[in-house]
Amino acid sequence: MQAVVSFPVRYVETDAQAVVYYANHFAWFELGYEALLAQMGFSLVENRPAVREACCRYRAPIRYGETVTVTSHVAAQDEEGLWVGHEIRVGSELRAEGTTLIGYEQPVAFAPTGERGSALRFERWSALAPRGRVDEVELRVRFAETSPSGHAHFSRYFGWLEVGRIAYLRRLGLDYARLQRLGSPFVIAWAGCRYLSPVGFDEPVRIQVWIEEVRHRSYVAGYRLVHGQEGRLVAVGKTVQAFIDLEGHPTQIPEAARERLLAASQGSEVLASPFVLEAPGSASS
Numbered sequence: 001m002q003a004v005v006s007f008p009v010r011y012v013e014t015d016a017q018a019v020v021y022y023a024n025h026f027a028w029f030e031l032g033y034e035a036l037l038a039q040m041g042f043s044l045v046e047n048r049p050a051v052r053e054a055c056c057r058y059r060a061p062i063r064y065g066e067t068v069t070v071t072s073h074v075a076a077q078d079e080e081g082l083w084v085g086h087e088i089r090v091g092s093e094l095r096a097e098g099t100t101l102i103g104y105e106q107p108v109a110f111a112p113t114g115e116r117g118s119a120l121r122f123e124r125w126s127a128l129a130p131r132g133r134v135d136e137v138e139l140r141v142r143f144a145e146t147s148p149s150g151h152a153h154f155s156r157y158f159g160w161l162e163v164g165r166i167a168y169l170r171r172l173g174l175d176y177a178r179l180q181r182l183g184s185p186f187v188i189a190w191a192g193c194r195y196l197s198p199v200g201f202d203e204p205v206r207i208q209v210w211i212e213e214v215r216h217r218s219y220v221a222g223y224r225l226v227h228g229q230e231g232r233l234v235a236v237g238k239t240v241q242a243f244i245d246l247e248g249h250p251t252q253i254p255e256a257a258r259e260r261l262l263a264a265s266q267g268s269e270v271l272a273s274p275f276v277l278e279a280p281g282s283a284s285s
Contacts, residue, residue, distance in 0.1 A: 002073040003035035009066050019061035022188040023158035025088060026054050029100050030155070032072030033084045042104070049102045051154040052080060055120045055192035056098035061248070066090050075099065083121070122192040128222050128236050132267040134210045135171055137164045138228055143201050151198035158191055161223050161237050164207035168221070172260045185251075189218060190240040196233050204228025211265035217250050218242040219261050 005028075015021040030051075034044060042049075062068060068088055075085040081103040088096040099120045145156040166176050176186070199205055205225055212222040223237035243253045253261070263269070 001036070001039060002071055003032055003039055004069060004071050005031045005035050006067060006069045007031075009062060009064050009068060011064050014064045017061075019063055022056070022058060022191060023155055023162075025056050025058070025096050025098065026100075026155035026158060028068065028070050028088060029054065029056070029072070029084075029086045029098060032070040032086050033100055033102060036072045036074070036084060037102075048149070049081070049104045050198075051100055051195060052103045053101035053122050053125075053192070053194050054098065054154055055122050055190070056096055057120055057190050058096050058188055060093065060095045061187075062088070062090060062095050068095070085120075120192075122194050122238065125192075125194040125236055125238075128212070128224075128238060130208055130210050130222070130224060131212070131265070132210055133264040134208055135164070135168045137167045137207045137209070139163060139205055139207070141199050141201055141203050141205060146201050149198075150200050152200070154193070154195060157193050157195070157225070157235055157237065160205065160207055160225065161191070161193070161221075161239060164209040164223060165221050165239065165241075168209040168211075168264075172264055174257060174260065185243050185245070186241045187244055188239055189242040191237070192239075193235055193237040195235050197227070197235075199227060199234055205234060211261055212238065214253075214258060214261045214265055216252050216258075219253070219258075219265075 009020060013020050013024045037044060037049075068090055071087045071089070073085050074082055076083040081101055084100050084102055086098050086100070087094060097120060101121075139160065141152050145152050145159075147153040169176050204227070206228050208224040208226065210222050211219060213220040218240055221239050221241065223235075223239075225234040225237070226232070227234055242250055245251045252258075
C-alpha cells in the first residue's frame with residue numbers, strides 16, 4: 001500500500017534562492033503520511049501520532065509552479081512506531097526522499113513494504129554530542145510555529161537549526177548573507193532531527209551548534225536543542241551543507257573557508273574578520 005499526493009508548489013513555499021525552502025519538504029512528508037494513515041483507517045482527529053524523527057535527502061531543487069508528487073509507504077515497523085518512507089518527484093525525476101518515524105503504538109494491519117528508505121534514518125543520533133567550538137543561540141517558540149497539539153510543529157525545528165547555523169557561520173566570518181548574494185554556494189544536502197521532548201508557545205529554546213565534520217565538498221553541522229528554563233533536551237539534529245558552483249554542481253569548498261570550518265571543528269581559535277568569498281566558478285571539480 002502507498003499513498004500518492006500531488007499539488008503545485010506555492011510561491012510562499014519558495015525562498016530567496018527561488019527554490020523551495022528545505023524545511024517545507026517535511027510539511028509535504030506530513031501530507032504523505034496523513035494520506036497513508038487515512039488509507040490504513042486511522043483517525044487523525046481522534047488520535048494524532050507524534051513525529052519522533054524526520055530526515056530528508058535533497059537531490060535537486062524544486063521551484064515555484066512545478067507540480068510535485070509525494071509518494072509515501074510504510075518502510076518498517078518496530079517498537080518505536082512506523083517508519084514511513086517518502087519520495088518527492090517532479091514528473092519522473094526524483095528531487096528528494098526521506099523518512100518520518102510516526103509514534104503509533106498500535107499494530108499495523110498489513111506487512112511493511114520493506115526496508116526501502118532505511119538509509120535515511122538518523123543513525124547514531126544518541127551519540128551526537130557537542131565538540132570543538134560550540135556556539136549557542138536562544139529563541140522563544142512563536143505562536144505561528146505551534147500546532148493544535150499546543151506544541152511546536154516538527155517541521156519548524158529545521159528553521160531553528162538554520163538560525164543557529166547562520167549565527168555560527170557569521171561568528172566564523174562566513175557571512176551567509178554575503179554568500180547568498182554570490183549565489184548561495186552552500187546548499188542543504190541532508191537534514192535530520194530526532195525529537196525527544198515537546199516545547200510550546202513562548203517557551204525558550206537554546207540552540208547549541210558545532211561542526212561535526214569537514215569534508216572537501218561539504219561539512220556537517222550538529223545541533224542540540226535544550227529547554228531554556230528546564231534544561232531538558234528537546235531535540236538533536238544534523239545537517240549536511242554542500243558547496244556548489246554557479247551551475248549547481250558539487251565543487252570543493254574554498255580552502256580559506258574550509259580552514260575556518262576545520263579550526264572550529266577542532267576548537268581552535270578562528271579569525272572573526274569577515275571572509276571575502278569569491279563567486280564559485282562555473283566548472284565543477
